[in-house]
Amino acid sequence: MTRPTSPRPYNFSAGPAAMPDAVLERAASEMLDWQGSGMGVMEMSHRGKEFGAICTQAEADLRFLLAVPENFHILFMQGGGLGENAIVPMNLSRGTRADFIITGSWSTKSHKEAQRYCTANIAATNAADQHTRLPDPASWRLSDDASYVHVCSNETIHGVEFQELPDLAALGSKAPLVIDFSSHVASRPVDWNRVGLAFGGAQKNLGPAGLTIVIVRDDLLGHALDICPSAFNYKTVADNGSMYNTPPTWGIYIAGLTFQWLRAQTEGELTGMAAMEARNIAKARLLYDFIDASPFYVNKVDPSCRSRMNVPFFLNDESRNDAFLSGAREAGLLQLKGHKSVGGMRASIYNAMPLAGVQALVSYMREFERSHA
C-alpha cells in the first residue's frame, strides 16, 4: 500500500475514518475539473450524463465487490445508520412486529427507535454480559410473525462482530434478516442467502459521512407505512435509481473511487474483497494476539466474536490513559480514545488502515508497556 512521500499519521478514528491516500489524491486532482468536463463533481447536475456515469459505475462496482445478487437493489440514501433505524421499520414492519437481537449500543438504539412504528421484540440480548459475547442463536426467542429480524452485524462501540450471519430459516423463522453493517461493510463477503436487507453509513469503510448504502431484496419493497416520507421510501428510491431527490453526489463519487481502489487491491493471489478480508484478518490477529499476550492491556470481548474492525482495549492501570494517548499522538497514532460509554481505548482498523499502521500501533503499545510496567 503506497503512502505519500511524507507519510501521514495513522488515524484510528471509528468514523468518519481514515481513507486511502490514493482516493483522496484522486479527488483533489479532479476537484475543479472532472475528466475534462469543465466541472467539479460537486458542481454537476445529478441528472446529467457525467454524474450518471459516476453513479452507474459506483453501483456496478459495489455490486461486483459484494457479489450482490440481481434480485437486490442498491440504494444510495441519506440519514445514516440512525436515520435507517426509523426508515427500516417504516418500510418493512407494516406496523406489526419485529425482532431485535441486542448486542451493543447500535442494536439497542435500533430497537428503541423501531418502537415508534411497530411492536419491537427483544428476541435475545447480551446486556448481562456487558455486550462482550454474542447470544447463541439457538437461544433466540424469535416471534412467529415478525416482519423482520434486526441484527447489528458489527457493533462499532463494543467491538463485537458476527463471524457468521444467523441462518433464520434454520432457526424456524420466515422473517427476512436485516443487518446494520455500517462498520464492517466491504471488509468481508456477505452471505446474501441469509439477508433481506443490509444498511450502513458510508463513513467507516466506504466514504464520507452523509451517504447511506441500502441493499434490499426486491420483495421487501412496496410495503412502506403511509407516514414514510417519500424521500425515504425504498420503492420510490429504487424506482428512481436513487435520484428521487438529489442524492449526496460527492459521497457517491468518493465511495465509487473507494470501490475502484478496493477492486485493485491484491494480497498474494487474492484480489479485491478477498484480498481485503485476508488483510483485515491479519491486521486484527496481530493486534489481538499482542493484547492477549500482554498483562498490561486487556480486551474483554469473547474471542469467538471479536470485531476485525473495532478493537476496544484497556490499560490495566487506567490512570495511565492520558499518557498513553498523548504518547500515541506524538508517535503519529491518532484518535485512539475509546467511546465515552465504554472508556479505555479503541483502535478502528478499517480497510484503509494498512498492516503497517497496526504494526506501528503494536510497537508503540509494546514500548509504552516496557517503559511503564
Place this chain on the structure above:
Amino acid sequence: MTRPTSPRPYNFSAGPAAMPDAVLERAASEMLDWQGSGMGVMEMSHRGKEFGAICTQAEADLRFLLAVPENFHILFMQGGGLGENAIVPMNLSRGTRADFIITGSWSTKSHKEAQRYCTANIAATNAADQHTRLPDPASWRLSDDASYVHVCSNETIHGVEFQELPDLAALGSKAPLVIDFSSHVASRPVDWNRVGLAFGGAQKNLGPAGLTIVIVRDDLLGHALDICPSAFNYKTVADNGSMYNTPPTWGIYIAGLTFQWLRAQTEGELTGMAAMEARNIAKARLLYDFIDASPFYVNKVDPSCRSRMNVPFFLNDESRNDAFLSGAREAGLLQLKGHKSVGGMRASIYNAMPLAGVQALVSYMREFERSHA
C-alpha cells in the same frame, strides 16, 4: 472574482451548481491534511476538536451572513428539500392543519407530501397562470387555525421569486411562516421578523448535495409527532448541536468555506451579503433586460416576481433549441437546458456565477440571434 489561469467554462446548472474556484482550490489543497492535523476533513471524527472547530465556525459565519437572530437555531441536517417536505410537517403540524401557497413545482410537492401528516390546505395558487406570477397575498385564504404557512420563496424550476416575504401577521394569521429557500439562500437578506422556519438544500448556493440547512425559531421546537424519526426531530438535532447522528461533515466544511468566501466579497462599498445581493441584482438585470429587448427570446414570468437566481427562457423558434445548446457548450456555457417540465432553457446564476459569466451568456445569445434571426 479571480478565475484560474486556464478559465473554466461557465456552469449554469440549477443544482448541484457551480461553486467558487477559491473554495474548490482550498478544499483540494487540504484534502489529505487539514491545517496540520494529519487528517483530511472527511477522515475526522465529528466529535473531535478539529471538526468541532469547523462546524462551530460555519454556524457562526452563516449566522453573521444572514443576520440570524439569537432565538433561531441553525441546524445541519440530511435529506434535502424533498426530505424536509415531510420533516417540516412531522415537526410543526401537530397533526392538525397547514396552509400552502402554490407557486410552482416545489411548493406543489411540499403540499402533496404534507398530506401524509396533516390537513394540507391550498390557501392560494398560481396554477392558472402556469406559475408565472405570484398570487396577491391579499387574496390568500389563510386558515384560522393553521399550524404553519408554507411558501417556496424561490421556485427553481419556474423562476418565480418572492421579492418580499409575506407579512402573515398583517394578513391576520398567527401561524409561523415556513420558507423553502433552497435556491436563493444567501443570495439576499432574510426578514426574520416574518419567518418561523427556513430550510434549504445546500446544493445551489452553499455547498454540495447532501447537506440541508434548517433555521428554526426556538418556540417551534418540541412539538414533533411521535412518528418523527429521532434523526429528523428538530429538537433532538438542536439539543445535540447537529450531532445527534453523524452529520454530513464534508458538506458542512465546504459550506463553511463558502460562507468565508461570501464574507470576503466586496462590491464597491458593500461587503458580504450586501455585496452579493448587489451583484445578483446586476446579473439578473443584465440577462432579463437583454431577453426583454429581443424578439428572439422570451421569459414568461411577470417582472414583479422574476427570480434573480433561475432564469427560464425560450427561443421563439424551439426547433433551434439543440443548435443553441450545442453552440453554447462550444462557447464554454454549460448546463443551459431547461427543466423537462417547462422546456426551453434555464440559466441558473447563483452566487458563484460572476457577472462575466452572464456577460458571456448574453454575448452568445446575441450572436446566436444575429446568425439565426
